[in-house]
Amino acid sequence: MMIAVMAVAALGLLGVAHWYLWRRLVRDVSRPGGGYRRTGTVLAFLLPALMLLAVVGGRAFPLAVERWFAWPGYLWMAVGIYLLLALLAGEALRPLLRRLHRRFHPRLHLDLHRRRTVATAPAPAAAAPVTVPATPEPAAQPPVETAEPVAAAEPAEPGAEASRRLFVSRLVAGGAAAVAVGVVGNGTYGVLRGPRLKHVTVPLAKLPRAAHGYRIAVVSDIHLGPILGRAHTRRIVDTINSVQPDLVTVVGDLVDGTVPELGPAARPLADLRARDGAYFVTGNHEYFSGAAPWVEFVRELGVHPLENARVELPWFDLAGVNDIAGTAQGQGPDYDRALGDRDRARAAVLMAHQPVTVHDSVRHGVDLQLSGHTHGGQLWPGNYLAELANPTVAGLERYGDTQLYVTRGAGAWGPPVRVGAPSDITVVTLASLRA
Numbered sequence: 128m129m130i131a132v133m134a135v136a137a138l139g140l141l142g143v144a145h146w147y148l149w150r151r152l153v154r155d156v157s158r159p160g161g162g163y164r165r166t167g168t169v170l171a172f173l174l175p176a177l178m179l180l181a182v183v184g185g186r187a188f189p190l191a192v193e194r195w196f197a198w199p200g201y202l203w204m205a206v207g208i209y210l211l212l213a214l215l216a217g218e219a220l221r222p223l224l225r226r227l228h229r230r231f232h233p234r235l236h237l238d239l240h241r242r243r244t245v246a247t248a249p250a251p252a253a254a255a256p257v258t259v260p261a262t263p264e265p266a267a268q269p270p271v272e273t274a275e276p277v278a279a280a281e282p283a284e285p286g287a288e289a290s291r292r293l294f295v296s297r298l299v300a301g302g303a304a305a306v307a308v309g310v311v312g313n314g315t316y317g318v319l320r321g322p323r324l325k326h327v328t329v330p331l332a333k334l335p336r337a338a339h340g341y342r343i344a345v346v347s348d349i350h351l352g353p354i355l356g357r358a359h360t361r362r363i364v365d366t367i368n369s370v371q372p373d374l375v376t377v378v379g380d381l382v383d384g385t386v387p388e389l390g391p392a393a394r395p396l397a398d399l400r401a402r403d404g405a406y407f408v409t410g411n412h413e414y415f416s417g418a419a420p421w422v423e424f425v426r427e428l429g430v431h432p433l434e435n436a437r438v439e440l441p442w443f444d445l446a447g448v449n450d451i452a453g454t455a456q457g458q459g460p461d462y463d464r465a466l467g468d469r470d471r472a473r474a475a476v477l478m479a480h481q482p483v484t485v486h487d488s489v490r491h492g493v494d495l496q497l498s499g500h501t502h503g504g505q506l507w508p509g510n511y512l513a514e515l516a517n518p519t520v521a522g523l524e525r526y527g528d529t530q531l532y533v534t535r536g537a538g539a540w541g542p543p544v545r546v547g548a549p550s551d552i553t554v555v556t557l558a559s560l561r562a
Contacts, residue, residue: 144211145175151214152304155296174203182541186415190353190388197353205311205542208506213303224295314506314544318355321362322346322537322550324370327523329530330558331443331494333474338442339562344372344401345553347480347499348536350412352383354543357392363537364395366552374403374440377430378499379410379450379480383540386420397428403440405430410480410500411452412540418453433478435461443474443557446493450480460484466491482517482533489529496531497555503535503548510548521548 153167181200184193334341344367351360367375377396382389399405407430409418422432431438433447446469448460460479469475474494479485482498503521504510513520523532534553539545 141175141179144207145171148207148210148214151217151296152210152300156293156300174199174207178204178207184353190384194353201354201542202311202315202544205314205506205544205546206307209307209310209546210303213306214299217299217303221295221299224298225291228291228294310546311542311544314546315542317545317549318539318543319359321359321366322552324366325534325551325553326556327532327553328556328558329495329523329532330560331474331530332560333443333472333494334557334559334561335442336559336561338557339559341442341557342370342372342374343476343497343555343557344370344375345378345497345532345534345555346376346537347378347534348380348410348502348538348540349377350380350383350536350538350540351389351392355392355538356389357395359538360392360395363552364398368398368400370554372401372554374445375399375401375405375430376445376478376497377405377407377425378478378497378534379408380412380499380536380538380540381407381410381425382416382421383412385416386424390424393424394428396425396430399430406438406445406447406478407432408447408478408480409434409450409453409458411450414450414452414456414458418449418456418458433465434458435464437465437469439473443476443494444469445476445478447478448484451484460487462487462491466493482519482531485518485526485529485531488531489527493529495555495557496529498531498533499536501533501535502540502545503533505539505545505548506542507547 149167149171153164153171157164157167177196177200179200180196181193181204184196184200188196346363346367349355349360349363382393396405407422407425409422409432413421422434426432433445435448437444437446439445444466446465448462448465449458451459453459466475466477471492475492477488477493477496479488479496479498481500482496485496485498488496498519501513501517501520502509504513510520517533518524518526519531519533521533521535523530525531532553532555535545535548535551537550537552539550
């Protein structure tokens with residue numbers, strides 16, 4: 128019942144938002160019956176429909192069909208968000224723009240002033256009766272009264288004011304469209320270009336001197352699906368291999384689909400090269416399409432899954448836990464299994480997709496947790512919403528004796544767009560306090 132109520136509320140909000148966009152971008156800037164208004168009205172229904180199909184397409188359609196909805200639907204989602212924000216900002220500018228227009232177009236202002244003067248001027252008072260004095264001859268004439276003048280009719284809405292409103296509406300709408308298209312275009316280029324390398328140094332008290340400078344490549348949220356495919360994976364693999372890391376960690380949300388659909392897109396992961404290998408943990412999106420087949424598939428590619436498990440590397444313990452989303456399927460995180468019997472004198476690095484598990488890591492004596500999931504907010508101002516649900520949205524923070532590093536991820540979910548949260552692959556360099 129609650130899900131149904133939330134769905135109805137979301138659809139209602141979507142409808143109100145698109146009515147506002149139609150009003151400001153179509154109705155207020157066009158003449159009734161014109162081709163622009165007809166086209167804009169059709170798009171006001173078609174674009175949100177494509178967006179809804181893109182959101183539900185992964186569970187309702189095969190990947191080949193989903194691609195037809197994903198590109199236009201998700202791009203409109205991003206463009207619509209920034210159109211809405213820009214138009215709302217434009218509401219505050221409308222009074223100023225009208226005053227500026229009146230100042231720099233005085234003829235229109237004077238015309239408007241004259242029209243209003245005529246419309247509001249009081250009618251002249253009725254003339255007093257005029258009496259002609261009597262004379263002996265001819266006979267006295269009756270008094271003659273002048274007729275009252277007819278008051279000027281109240282004019283309709285002045286044309287100058289209508290022209291001014293149309294000019295301001297078109298200026299605001301055009302500016303909002305330019306801002307939205309520019310922001311989304313730049314954000315789309317950033318995703319399709321591929322993630323950039325980010326370098327972070329993390330000191331660990333228990334790390335031996337011999338491991339000082341050990342480098343871990345951290346990649347998360349690749350999100351292979353109807354938009355990002357094999358070429359995206361290849362860019363990521365080439366970027367990681369270019370820095371020759373000691374270890375590669377793939378921290379969940381690799382895919383949005385099944386192995387038969389997206390296995391070929393993930394296959395370049397077999398080319399990852401690192402001295403101590405590559406490791407993988409599940410994210411919440413793996414459980415949407417079936418995590419077990421993906422675990423086996425990445426194992427075949429030479430990437431080692433850590434399902435609530437631990438491996439003892441020469442200088443520290445590397446552990447991994449399943450994502451919280453696996454709990455409903457009996458495959459949730461098990462910290463006791465992954466970390467319960469380890470030697471706490473050794474440093475421990477934990478792979479866990481969601482940052483919210485950091486408090487479990489603190490209780491189990493983890494020195495460093497590597498996470499993703501948040502995308503850094505992906506679309507500003509989404510970072511403020513992400514802060515409500517995650518202890519850390521991006522970057523390095525300390526919780527007790529545990530440090531948490533959250534990468535913004537290498538891909539994008541939904542719109543292939545990032546604004547204010549560029550994608551990254553992070554090279555975490557471990558530093559020994561004994562060095």
